Amino acid sequence: MSDSKIIASEILPIQKIRADFPILSRKINGKTLIYFDNGATSQKPQVVIDAIDTYYKNQNANIHRGVHTLSQKITMAYENARTTIQKHLNAEHAHEIIFTKGTTDSINLVASSFGKKFISSGDEIIISAMEHHSNILPWQQLCEEKGAILKVVPINDEGELVMEEYKKLLNEKTRMVAITHISNVLGTINPVKEIIELAHAKNIPVLVDGAQAVPHTLANMQELDCDFYCFSAHKLFGPTGVGILYGKEKWLNAIPPYQVGGGTIKTVSFDKTEYADLPLKFEAGTPHIEGGIGLAAAINYVNEIGLDNIAAYEHELLAYATEALIKIEGLKIIGTAKNKASVISFIVEGLHPFDIGTILDQLGIAVRTGHHCTQPLMQCYNIQGTVRASFAFYNTKAEIDEFLKGLERAIKMLK
């Protein structure tokens, strides 16, 4: 660790990287923006903005439909984007990459389509106590519809999954395990490979919510051997409104379409419809074309910097901020897992997270406050919410220093 510490901040040309993100130089309340809300959404580098700009200026046409040049070219660009994503995730096939609206949409797709085919009364679905509402509600609703049962893997005080309990929950009635790769509140990096191996030993498929993981780590589909993996482009420095569902070919072939309409068919008559092959089977209607292309641009950008470098650098930021925060009187960090991404949630005794967030905002510092769409997790800790600072590779120690100063000031004002 100490090696990567020294290397990380030297390897990354931070000032050059920051110049790639136009928004980082804007002022908020008269102060230069310090953006520590990367867990909610990330900022976009110029190459992504350019990709979208170019699309509308030069390339706009509908895909998979026309014989004309523009349509053919943009179809190719869109399919190239799919291939870029496939390679990035090390998925076996490009048609295992489904474009969706985002993580939430991807999970809903699986819950709905997998649920229709494979879930019936008395079946069990396993999630964890640290899930985002987006990885709770689709399963909860499915369980209600089908009379199935939702089982929850508990967490310990540090905010780590209790693996012994997970093992006990896996049984012959379990039909699906849906678990987050990295917690958006606690920062915990879950042992997804082990989770998948344990489930697979009982022939149970696993869906991984990778929304918080893809900006920080390489998610390798063939190595993880997961059955479904979901994420949103907007947290990976790409556009909003687009996301990915990776699904193993055998599962995507086995489950019915989610939404149907234009683009999802081979032939339609009023009697019968023959559905298209993957991936089009799951891509009804005109997709978010520039979104897919923008996402590929974001992935290429991130890969130029290198996710390993990014992870090492962010780890350095995390350690730096954690060390300083724990020295603040009355401050408690929520989520102290050994294996953690650059997300820090905390509370300050006697102060409301919302008040802290408001004062920090006056200082141009953007953090998230509240329950972070994880109300059951908040209930586990018996708190209303937290303040969350989440770092990306364009953040700096100097910004953390400013944040700490701002926080001290807020505490003084509010106490």
Next chain:
Amino acid sequence: MTIEETEQEITEEFELFDDWMGKYEHLIDMGKSLAMIDEKYKTDDKIIKGCQSRVWMHSEWKDGKIIYTADSDAIITKGMVALMIRVLSNHTPDEIINAKLEFVEKIGLTQHLSPTRSNGLVSMIKQMKLDALAYKVQS
């Protein structure tokens, strides 16, 4: 004091501060000095929706006027609640319903408070006026 006079008074108070820090400190002080709501009214059905922080509000009818008491778990929100109570409490339903509350903009509250908070403020005012309307209909 009429509602307009209290609004004017608050506007002048806030004009003394030329930076956001002072304004917020004043708001926080107002929150701290807000008379507490009776604990028995701090129930879920008294929570005002739209606030990320929790606000409880209770209104009472006294000699043709409405008395509001309230609380919040966030101190800045509580400051806002205190301002509203100072302006609207102890007035007749008609006065409350017709209050324009232009001071909010004048003192830069809408501008300085984040949208979720402003929405909370809006919901709070709405609730106060709804209560006033309810008393008016009853009386």
